[in-house]
Amino acid sequence: MLGSIIASGLAAGAIYALVGVTYNTMFSTSRVMSFTAGQLAMLGGVFGSWFILKLGMPLIVGFLLTLVACAIIGMITEFVAVRPVLKSLDQHLYVLSTLALALMIQQVAAIKWGTEPQPFPKLVGLGSGVWDEKFWLPVVACALTIIGLEYLYRRTLIGHAFLAIAEDNFAARALGLPERNLRVASYALAGMIGGVAGFSGGELLLAFFANGALLNFYGFVPVALGGLGNNRGAIIGGLALGLFQQAANFLVGGIFSSVAVFALFIVVLLAAPQGLFGSAIARRV
């Protein structure tokens, strides 16, 4: 039983963590919590299944095309749901615009892809039982994504530019950084991270339109737990959430596990409103 809790808990947690990183990547350059993050992960599964199983493409081609497609959806999010409301961030209109776009994505997926879950291909074919690839693949994908992001942010010019924008938008613009283009690029990057989450978790979650809403929700929890904009917090929060959720599934059953998860979520936020790894924000007076 412990093996099952750890295997499925880490797998689900890794997917939640990647969705949390998707939220953070979009947030860092725009200060917007875009509720399309979960839908991008859902599309990762749907596009992967479509390219590989329906269109018969090789795995690598299918994976790359999934990333491209999700990046495009990420950029569309920036154009359609974020850019128009950036001037009035304090009114939180982005909640409405990004939620509306998320619903549109979900409905289009339901109509075009179908409302029944559909199979996702075996990607590697290694492992069985608790070592089945559907459990370890999301964890490996999460680790590789973190390594990639660390490299991007620490070793590349564009990564430094992202950090500069995230740190101080106005100062970065004053220095001549192309803030708008960088924001579009960060949304494309977020789309790809979401795509990786859905693609690597496809065997576990299947290619299912309803995964979007679920991942939107469970992906948001690690962001809130770990601190907004804090990727390390999101990863730790995501993995902890997955493990706690699966343990609750085993110990108290399906319906009550959600109650347990959200009870813990509320308790943590009451104790540390800025998240476990976030820092309190100074407010100008």
Next chain:
Amino acid sequence: MSISRRGILLGGAGALGAATFPLARPAIAQSEPLKIGWLAAMTGPSSAPTIGFNRGVVFATDAINAAGGVKGRKIEIITRDTQGDPTKAVNATQELISQAKVNAIWGPVNSGEALATTPIMARAKIPDLHPCVVETLIDPTKFPNAFRIAPSNSQWDDAVRNYCLNVLKVKKVAVIGDTTGYGVTAVGASVAAFKKDGADVVYQANIDATQPDMTPDMLRAKNAGAEVIVVWSVSTGMEARMFNTRAAMNWDVSFVGHPSLASGELAGLIEKPANWAKVYAVGYKSCSYDSAGKLPAKSQDLVDRLTKANVPLNDTLLWWIAGGIDAVELIAKGVEESGSTASEGIIKYWNTLSKYPGYFGNYSFSPTQHNGYPTEEIVMSEARSAKNGTFALAPGYS
């Protein structure tokens, strides 16, 4: 000629008096078509059954019209695509009744829509046939115009329980559903009925259909000593995960339950074909083949006629097509036997039916019973045995 006030008064009184006499209605010309409204979810997420039903509707209409119609009247099907949306179904119902002036309605085909449209049809006293499973949709006092030509949910439940207790002869039962309103209600009703019949319900649960790992619930059911797992869900993803988990646990327990256990989509979701063995879904005698691969003679004749008419069978279920045919034929028969398209006559005729031989089933109605489908014609099917929309009978039926 001058018009006096007295003249106007007398004329007015005369006109008023004349208006109180019944005017002779012009007889409806025999060539006027019999209009059947068809509330069909042709598009949208729940369109699969409608596509099957519609093939039956078109097939029956063409056959009746080719044979000269109903006492010389052609059948005209007026289809409205509700997209499975109750709001659209309500609008379409009102439009069919008040604008298109249909003589009877077939549909809608899902309970969510029917819950919204049934009271509207009852107010308009429009004869309605539907295949929706929710119990409350049939109430001859509140809805004397509404008739069900498919099993209700409790009839499915009766058939599943009968198979578990009397055919499989098990006593320890686990009942699992999803967390939708349907799943919660169905599990509650099923558990109560099993207990009433003396079975030991060792485990019951409602699982979120998106839960990625079914091991916790399957393990609990196994540890509780379940000899069969009864499933009430329409989520094929959840069902496939349960089958795969059972295989991973090396457990050979049977699954019995909702018709969706036999959904063709499961073939792609299970890890290997063997994982779908020992799964028995609700099915129907008329649409099940025996161990020799033979359908009942009447159903085989229908399949032959459908094949000859190039009606595709491989991507739908035979009972959907048969139900569509039966609906059109029941309405046509109602008009033929009552001699008019008046609602009262059609409803009165349906209320007299006893074992009316349809293709899907033998329907019986009375003024106090509008659940027309006989429970004894519900059987369990071997879930993975789909062949042209029909299924093999589950083990235990002679």
